[in-house]
């Protein structure tokens with residue numbers, strides 16, 4: 001890696017173990033959904049999230065996605081709640097990286113982080129690298145499919161303490177999908193940087209290819225439990241810990 005002055009980091013599979021997301025964060029949503037909906041039913045925040053999920057479901061049906069579950073606007077609260085549960089359960093089973101779902105997950109996780117039930121897991125080698133980058137004048141950002149509020153919760157309530165101070169900004173899929181070249185063009189423009197000056201670290205080869213095509217420098221994060229890397233990854237630097245990044 002040469003002459004980069006900006007670092008953009010993925011979360012799951014890069015600064016955080018996939019197991020934290022799959023075994024702790026996701027079950028927190030699926031197992032707590034029923035009681036969460038009952039507790040928050042009628043609140044303005046919940047209504048906003050339901051409206052987003054409903055709109056997404058309508059689009060999914062229009063786009064011919066057979067598993068899509070519509071959320072009715074009228075009927076008993078029980079009927080609507082059952083549809084929301086079914087909708088969220090199928091989306092989470094498919095690990096969809098869709099804004100409405102990601103925003104809803106973040107909304108639920110907020111309670112868990114603030115009560116102390118959830119604590120973001122961050123690999124031990126991450127904070128030393130953040131210090132090194134910050135001390136050498138580099139700016140550090142996050143780009144994750146998790147919503148920006150969910151990203152801030154994970155790093156704000158992490159097992160390494162509140163590490164939000166290291167980050168100059170956060171991006172989620174409102175800037176574009178992580179597998180699309182244009183998203184990285186948008187990020188570079190947003191932070192007024194030449195793509196060549198930016199280093200992106202992620203576990204996902206499709207994201208690596210998109211960022212690379214946009215002109216970013218890229219490094220693949222190969223953490224324990226990550227998906228196996230295929231032949232396309234051979235063209236890029238692969239690290240198992242951040243101290244291997246030059």
Ligand SMILES: CSCCC(=O)C(=O)COP(=O)(O)O
Pocket residue numbers: 010011012013021025097143144145146147150151154178
């Ligand atoms: C930061 S929210 C928890 C992780 C999550 O839901 C997710 O989708 C992470 O995807 P990433 O793009 O960070 O691999």
Ligand SMILES: [Mg+2]
Pocket residue numbers: 010011012013014202203204
């Ligand atoms: Mg990832």
